[in-house]
Amino acid sequence: MQAGTFRIEATDRRARRGVLHTAHGPVRTPVFMPVGTAGSVKSLSPQDLEDIGAEIILGNTYHLYLRPGDELLARLGGLHDFSSWQGPILTDSGGFQVFSLSALRQVSDDGVAFSSHIDGSKHFFTPEGVVGIQENIGSDIMMVLDECVAHGTDFERTRIAAERTTRWAERSLRARPHPTRQLLFGIVQGGFYPGLREQSARQICDLPFDGYAIGGLSVGEPKHLLWEILASTAPLLPRERPRYLMGVGKPLDILRAIGQGVDMFDCVLPTRNARNGTLYTSQGKVAIKQARYREDTAPLDPECSCYTCRTFSRAYLRHLYVSRELLAYRLNTLHNLAFYLELIRGAREAIDQGGFAEFTAAYEAVFPDED
Amino acid sequence: MQAGTFRIEATDRRARRGVLHTAHGPVRTPVFMPVGTAGSVKSLSPQDLEDIGAEIILGNTYHLYLRPGDELLARLGGLHDFSSWQGPILTDSGGFQVFSLSALRQVSDDGVAFSSHIDGSKHFFTPEGVVGIQENIGSDIMMVLDECVAHGTDFERTRIAAERTTRWAERSLRARPHPTRQLLFGIVQGGFYPGLREQSARQICDLPFDGYAIGGLSVGEPKHLLWEILASTAPLLPRERPRYLMGVGKPLDILRAIGQGVDMFDCVLPTRNARNGTLYTSQGKVAIKQARYREDTAPLDPECSCYTCRTFSRAYLRHLYVSRELLAYRLNTLHNLAFYLELIRGAREAIDQGGFAEFTAAYEAVFPDED
Numbered sequence: 001m002q003a004g005t006f007r008i009e010a011t012d013r014r015a016r017r018g019v020l021h022t023a024h025g026p027v028r029t030p031v032f033m034p035v036g037t038a039g040s041v042k043s044l045s046p047q048d049l050e051d052i053g054a055e056i057i058l059g060n061t062y063h064l065y066l067r068p069g070d071e072l073l074a075r076l077g078g079l080h081d082f083s084s085w086q087g088p089i090l091t092d093s094g095g096f097q098v099f100s101l102s103a104l105r106q107v108s109d110d111g112v113a114f115s116s117h118i119d120g121s122k123h124f125f126t127p128e129g130v131v132g133i134q135e136n137i138g139s140d141i142m143m144v145l146d147e148c149v150a151h152g153t154d155f156e157r158t159r160i161a162a163e164r165t166t167r168w169a170e171r172s173l174r175a176r177p178h179p180t181r182q183l184l185f186g187i188v189q190g191g192f193y194p195g196l197r198e199q200s201a202r203q204i205c206d207l208p209f210d211g212y213a214i215g216g217l218s219v220g221e222p223k224h225l226l227w228e229i230l231a232s233t234a235p236l237l238p239r240e241r242p243r244y245l246m247g248v249g250k251p252l253d254i255l256r257a258i259g260q261g262v263d264m265f266d267c268v269l270p271t272r273n274a275r276n277g278t279l280y281t282s283q284g285k286v287a288i289k290q291a292r293y294r295e296d297t298a299p300l301d302p303e304c305s306c307y308t309c310r311t312f313s314r315a316y317l318r319h320l321y322v323s324r325e326l327l328a329y330r331l332n333t334l335h336n337l338a339f340y341l342e343l344i345r346g347a348r349e350a351i352d353q354g355g356f357a358e359f360t361a362a363y364e365a366v367f368p369d370e371d
Numbered sequence: 372m373q374a375g376t377f378r379i380e381a382t383d384r385r386a387r388r389g390v391l392h393t394a395h396g397p398v399r400t401p402v403f404m405p406v407g408t409a410g411s412v413k414s415l416s417p418q419d420l421e422d423i424g425a426e427i428i429l430g431n432t433y434h435l436y437l438r439p440g441d442e443l444l445a446r447l448g449g450l451h452d453f454s455s456w457q458g459p460i461l462t463d464s465g466g467f468q469v470f471s472l473s474a475l476r477q478v479s480d481d482g483v484a485f486s487s488h489i490d491g492s493k494h495f496f497t498p499e500g501v502v503g504i505q506e507n508i509g510s511d512i513m514m515v516l517d518e519c520v521a522h523g524t525d526f527e528r529t530r531i532a533a534e535r536t537t538r539w540a541e542r543s544l545r546a547r548p549h550p551t552r553q554l555l556f557g558i559v560q561g562g563f564y565p566g567l568r569e570q571s572a573r574q575i576c577d578l579p580f581d582g583y584a585i586g587g588l589s590v591g592e593p594k595h596l597l598w599e600i601l602a603s604t605a606p607l608l609p610r611e612r613p614r615y616l617m618g619v620g621k622p623l624d625i626l627r628a629i630g631q632g633v634d635m636f637d638c639v640l641p642t643r644n645a646r647n648g649t650l651y652t653s654q655g656k657v658a659i660k661q662a663r664y665r666e667d668t669a670p671l672d673p674e675c676s677c678y679t680c681r682t683f684s685r686a687y688l689r690h691l692y693v694s695r696e697l698l699a700y701r702l703n704t705l706h707n708l709a710f711y712l713e714l715i716r717g718a719r720e721a722i723d724q725g726g727f728a729e730f731t732a733a734y735e736a737v738f739p740d741e742d
Contacts, residue, residue, distance in 0.1 A: 039690060043697035047678070068665075068690045076668060076686055084682050294439075297447060307418070311455050315447055319410060319439045326414035326700050 001026065003140070003181045004210045006242050012356040014234075014261040017348045020211070020242050022056075022088040022140035023181035024080065029242060029263035030351075032254065032344045033058040033090055034337050035271060038067060039083045042271055043329040044337075046085045052306055052338040053345070056088040056140075058266045061133055062097030065123075066116050070136035078138025090266070091139035093130050093187075095146045096215070096247070107147060109164060127168040128175035131184070139182060143213065144172040146187040151221040158191035165189045166203040173207055183210035185244060191216060192225050194232055201236035211264070212237045213244040223369070227256065234260045251280060251343055252367045255360040258347050270340045274332035277321045280339040284366050286314075288332070293318040306338035307331075372397065374511070374552045375581045377613050383727040385605075385632040388719045391582070391613050393427075393459040393511035394552035395451065400613060400634035401722075403625065403715045404429040404461055405708050406642060409438060410454045413642055414700040415708070417456045423677055423709040424716070427459040427511075429637045432504055433468030436494075437487050441507035449509025461637075462510035463617070464501050464558075466517045467586070478518060480535060498539040499546035502555070510553060514584065515543040517558040522592040529562035536560045537574040544578055554581035556615060562587060563596050565603055572607035582635070583608045584615040594740070598627065605631045622651060622714055623738045626731040629718055641711045645703035648692045651710040655737050657685075659703070664689040677709035678702075 001021040008018040020027045034041045034049065036057045041049060049057065059079055064070060068082075076082050079089055098105055098114045105114040111126035127145045134142035145168050147161040169186045176184050186209035190196035205212055214233055217226050230245065234257075237243045244264035245257050254265050270280065279286045281301035286293075288300075296314035308317070308331040320328035343363075350359035372392040379389040391398045405412045405420065407428045412420060420428065430450055435441060439453075447453050450460055469476055469485045476485040482497035498516045505513035516539050518532040540557045547555050557580040561567035576583055585604055588597050601616065605628075608614045615635035616628050625636050641651065650657045652672035657664075659671075667685040679688070679702040691699035714734075721730035 038694050038696060039687070040694075040696045040698045043701075045678070045698060045701070046682070067694055068686070072666060072686075075666060076684070082684070082687055082690075084687070295443060295446060307416070311417070313447070313453070315439070315443075316410070316453050316455070319453075323409050323411075323438055325409060325411045326697065327411045327416060329697050330414070330416070330701065 004183050006211070006240065008240070010352045012351045012354050013259070015258050015347075015351045015356045016261060016263060017351040018242070018263065020263075022183065024086060024088040024140050027056045027088055028348060030254075030258045030344055030347055031055055031264050032340045033264065033266040034340075035060075035266055035268050036083070036085070038063040039079060041333070041337075042275065043333045046083065048330070048334055049085065049087075049337075052334060053341050054087065054337065056090060057085060059089055059091045059137065059139065060094070060097055061091045061130060061137065061143075062094035062101065064091070064137055065094060065133050066118055070133040073138070074136035078136070080138055088140040089138075090141035091134050091137055091143065092246070093143040093145040094125055094133070095130075096148050098125060099148050107164070109167065111145070112147075127171040131172050131175045135177065135180075135182065141183045141185060141211070143185050144169050144187055144209075146189055146215050148189065148216045148219065149191050151192060151219050151225075153191055155193055155196070158189075158193055159196055162189040162191070162196050162200040166200065169204055169207055169209075173209070185209055185211040185213050185242075187213045187215040187246070188233060188237070189216045192221060192229060194229070197229055197233050198236060201233055205236065205238055209241070211242040211244060213246050213264075214262075215246045217245065218247045218249055226253075230257060230260050230262075234262060237261075250367065251340065252360075252363055252369065254340075254343070255347060255363055258351075259356065259360060270336035271333050274336040275329050277328075277332065279332060280336050282366065288314065288318050288321050290318075300335055301339070304335065304338060304342070306335050308335040308338075375554050377582070377611065379611070381723045383722040383725050384630070386629050386718075386722045386727045387632060387634060388722040389613070389634065391634075393554065395457060395459040395511050398427045398459055399719060401625075401629045401715055401718055402426055402635050403711045404635065404637040405711075406431075406637055406639050407454070407456070409434040410450060412704070412708075413646065414704045417454065419701070419705055420456065420458075420708075423705060424712050425458065425708065427461060428456060430460055430462045430508065430510060431465070431468055432462045432501060432508065432514075433465035433472070435462070435508055436465060436504050437489055441504040444509070445507035449507070451509055459511040460509075461512035462505050462508055462514065464514040464516040465496055465504070466501075467519050467618070469496060470519050478535070480538065482516070483518075498542040502543050502546045506548065506551075506553065512554045512556060512582070513547075514556050515540045515558055515580075517560055517586050519560065519587045519590065520562050522563065522590050522596075524562055526564055526567070529560075529564055530567055533560040533562070533567050533571040537571065540575055540578055540580075544580070556580055556582040556584050558584045558586040558617070559604060559608070560587045563592060563600060565600070568600055568604050569607060572604055576607065576609055580612070582613040582615060584617050584635075585633075586617045588616065589618045589620055597624075601628060601631050601633075605633060608632075621738065622711065623731075623734055623740065625711075625714070626718060626734055629722075630727065630731060641707035642704050645707040646700050648699075648703065650703060651707055653737065659685065659689050659692050661689075671706055672710070675706065675709060675713065677706050679706040679709075
């Protein structure tokens with residue numbers, strides 16, 4: 001199937017189940033993309049990712065550009081060959097990292113100047129340059145450079161950023177080589193101003209992208225704002241193209257967003273929480289360092305079939321974590337990602353069976369809204 | 372086969388190839404035991420250890436006693452059930468760690484008082500207590516408490532320590548429950564005084580242990596002293612029982628010691644060096660952080676069949692290491708241990724074929740003596 005083809009195979013109210021085809025194979029949606037920032041999903045091997053059924057992973061353009069460098073990646077055959085992950089890869093544009101990690105940054109219509117968080121060296125990202133970097137990386141899905149603003153940014157500055165994001169989107173499309181097997185997604189901005197969101201959505205969706213993302217959410221706002229913006233923005237995105245909610249989120253957030261018609265997700269929560277000892281289970285969150293697990297011989301999650309849960313007790317996982325053993329990071333990450341991927345598989349099945357609302361409701365009891 | 376049975380199946384001059392039977396299965400000798408200090412060979416899972424052909428691992432009584440605690444281990448079914456490693460386990464006595472890690476320690480005939488390196492709490496090890504702890508751990512091979520002295524210790528203090536080690540060995544044997552499936556090994560001390568070594572060897576080998584270890588070497592002495600002491604001590608150990616050279620060493624050290632009739636080895640070098648980016652290959656040592664590997668698409672060791680070498684390039688391993696990615700620790704450890712285990716398998720084969728001297732000579736070119 002040609003890269004870029006997206007087929008919706010089932011719907012349940014607004015929720016959709018489909019397949020997106022890429023140069024490295026099909027991706028079933030809804031999908032959760034584990035975050036592999038610098039060419040590695042922290043602590044996991046490609047084999048581990050296959051074992052838990054990961055279908056696509058995300059790489060961070062900002063990190064890969066700085067280290068090992070996109071030109072080196074191109075010379076070595078791209079990120080797939082470099083990392084030995086042979087499934088699809090989506091790369092973000094680096095825009096969000098420039099805004100969140102870089103100490104010095106200056107945005108103009110040209111692009112964004114920033115300094116590396118590693119060594120302070122100076123760099124400049126343009127929409128065209130960022131497409132070129134992602135070509136070098138060899139990602140299956142590229143994202144356009146966008147300007148993300150923090151929650152609390154005033155209307156005028158938000159408007160300027162959204163309109164600049166549109167101009168950058170147009171330049172990104174023109175910069176894209178033809179023909180290409182690398183998909184390119186546009187990003188809707190507009191902050192928390194419904195009018196700006198609507199304007200951005202209409203402008204971005206007028207452009208012939210392979211998919212459309214909603215950016216600039218999950219940036220510190222109260223949760224109800226995220227849902228208001230998502231509920232009004234998602235219906236403006238073309239029904240026939242994949243929709244991607246960037247950087248979201250908790251298990252229940254993902255289910256609710258699927259309920260709004262979103263197809264693609266990425267988030268550092270399962271992997272970062274794993275390294276901090278916060279584990280997701282079918283009975284809720286577990287802080288594995290707690291003394292209550294000291295002699296608990298039960299598996300972490302009796303309903304999970306990952307290597308961690310098949311093999312080890314909570315007592316052993318607690319011991320590894322409190323002893324700061326390296327194995328703790330891997331076993332915890334393996335499980336948290338397995339949990340997320342299983343959640344997504346369950347969501348797909350529920351959509352097929354027309355029971356997605358009930359499926360989501362069941363998770364509301366396990367993960368009460370924390371915001 | 373009954374636990375404790377040791378059968379020598381081939382010899383080549385002093386080198387021997389045999390099988391030692393334990394309650395968790397046979398161990399082919401010569402054998403290298405990866406060090407799993409606190410219930411985990413750092414960064415590796417039991418599956419990883421099986422994949423590289425580890426036959427027996429070593430646990431540190433000192434660490435396991437402090438955390439998670441031997442009584443907890445006993446309640447949870449022992450270290451095998453706790454860690455899910457189902458192969459044989461040898462535990463040291465904790466004596467060496469008390470001498471190397473504990474800030475405060477005081478030795479008397481009774482035992483050794485020390486404070487925990489974790490929280491400063493006070494503890495007391497006796498020969499009997501240490502056997503009891505290892506019973507709780509459930510190790511297949513237990514070691515007696517011994518008194519290890521540093522290189523440079525004077526004759527009189529070395530003599531006192533060696534004679535105390537003998538008295539402790541007798542007490543350990545008496546403290547051992549009957550019947551038991553847990554083997555118990557004695558340890559020869561005597562520092563770098565050949566007369567004391569000989570006296571200690573005769574005293575320890577008069578006692579009915581299942582195996583005999585040479586302790587107190589590789590404690591900072593010039594390398595020639597190690598070989599002199601080993602060459603004079605090894606022949607004093609009973610031919611029909613397994614001989615264990617504790618804490619040694621580099622690949623070539625191990626081969627030379629096998630040539631002196633030693634059967635068992637443990638060392639933190641392959642695992643610790645892996646975490647520091649020093650990797651063993653059939654072409655010699657590799658410091659993976661070096662810029663020369665930046666675009667090197669070759670496998671780390673073309674002659675190695677471990678997951679790391681089958682899957683990744685030196686360029687990727689270098690990137691993971693300089694980026695401090697957690698995966699680096701696992702991939703490097705996996706390879707270094709695979710290298711050691713393959714070295715040992717090669718040594719066994721060479722003994723079978725009567726070519727052990729040539730096998731050792733081939734490694735002298737790859738790993739020139741660094742001392």
